[in-house]
Amino acid sequence: MPAYTQENVTDLVQGHRVHRDLYTSPEVYRLETQHLFRNVWMFVGHDSQTPNKGDYFTTQIADQPIIQVRHSDGEIHVLYNRCPHKGTKIAIDREGNTGKFFRCPYHAWSFKTDGCLLAIPLKKGYDGTTLKETENGKGMKAVGAVHNYRGFVFARLADEGISFEEFFGDSLSSIDNMVDRAPEGRMEVAGPPLRYMHKCNWKMLVENQTDTCHPMVAHESSAGTAVKIWDELGNPEPRPAAMQIIAPFMSAYDFFEGMGIRTWPNGHGHTGVQGSIHSDYDSIPGYFDAMTEAYGADMARAILDENRHNTVYFPNIMVKAPLGQLRNFIPMGADKTLVESYVYRPVGAPDALVARSAMYNRMINAPTSIVGHDDLEMYERAQEGLMSEGLEWVNVQRLYQEDEDFDVEAVENGTTERQMRNQFNAWAKFMTPQPSVPNAEAAE
């Protein structure tokens, strides 16, 4: 394996092919943590996970331990979960309320909820030292930048770089549609996320979100068997919610071709431009009335008629707007990814709506889900197969065109691999921060 540097690692992406080391090399993963995950905007959590002052929630951005906390001024802050003294993780519970300050359990250094150093026991011991001038003396370090977009909290670790608006651009329309589906225009987290460990590279999971040529093959065992059993029962109507959720996975290629795929600059994109596997769910009693009251009938219908399938926010989350779901693919190493699948309650909507989303989540995204088993089997087989010395390159050539321009929005056939190429293009771009900085300045 060659020695990768920031300069040559981007050679692994070559138009319609990417090198297998992108998925298997620990050195490439290390460069991702040093550059890619620092330069882009990464998902942290939802602000309803920390509704009150002092509420915090611990998570990680790739290998970085992170705290999302609600400060005394009501703002959300995102801090590294590390005492500036000797490195001890400050918060260990997944969530809690810390009151007005964090206190390190090792030497009782304490910090305001914006990270500023509050007090040190026996402070005199630092008289005549340079502690105040050091970075350690300032408190818990905050990430480079934080943005709360309609309740969804994102962070950029790097102090300088592309702005939030420039990075996401028009792709925010999927988050808008998800939140607009709440009659009160906001979401609340509905319980803990499903947590599912995958022994494969994080990029495989993200690519799979817009891979429309696998469902009818990989999911024949789950969705195909469901359709077969329902057939044996004489196709009784109405179909229960479970069948409405699982049967569309067996849709034919032409259905997915017709759905369309849209790509946006910086690696974002979505399946389901013209309808999707989520389009034909039964309506929930009382929901349209609540939406009409909030938005008027025309606007309500426009919001609900938008049925995007999976929206990938580069680098590592997927949002399902019609179901109020977000999946966070947290990289834990070259060959290890923690998947956290969240459901959000659209505030003001009937319980039955969130019940359907919770059902979808456990049927498709749980470690006990038969649909999830189908996918994980493929990822782990790919991770093992890529160790083969027989072939070096992975092919992403489907509906490839020479000179593709990823800086412009495009809508194409729903089975294209353009969105995967779009992600790899963004990957190469953000492994080096230089091109993004002038853009950020221009945007601000």
Add this chain to the structure above:
Amino acid sequence: MTPSRDDLIDFIYAEARMLDEGHFSQWLDLWQPDGIYWMPLDYKQTDPDCITSLLYEDQFMLRLRVERLEGARTFSQKPKSRCHHVIQRPFVDVFEPEENRYQTNTSMHYVETRLDEQFLLALTAVHDLTVVDGALRIANKRVDLLNSDAAFGNIQLLP
């Protein structure tokens, strides 16, 4: 027929053996048609609807799960998984013959293996049992994993 406490306990052991030996269709026959198999995600979860669970499945979904295990294109079962239940003597928490209502509470260690991987789950299973046509049947089953909030790989068979 009024079951004895031993009948209830023997039933729980027999169910575990059925799963360990891979007799999943026979296992489905133990269930009442409206029975639900629930495996909560959240410790002491009370709401199975608006909070996601690991499993909350009716007989249609359980049948799908079982038929899938035998499917020709069930790639995650090539080769097949195997499981093993080690159970402690069940407590009989509810014994109401006049209501035809019984409930057991059983601590178990569940081991599942496939290829070179083997994992262990510690769990408590609560069975609601009832007698139908002279035989015990599962009305509902709830399985609380000790580490329900941990991140797992595939759990493919039935704890």
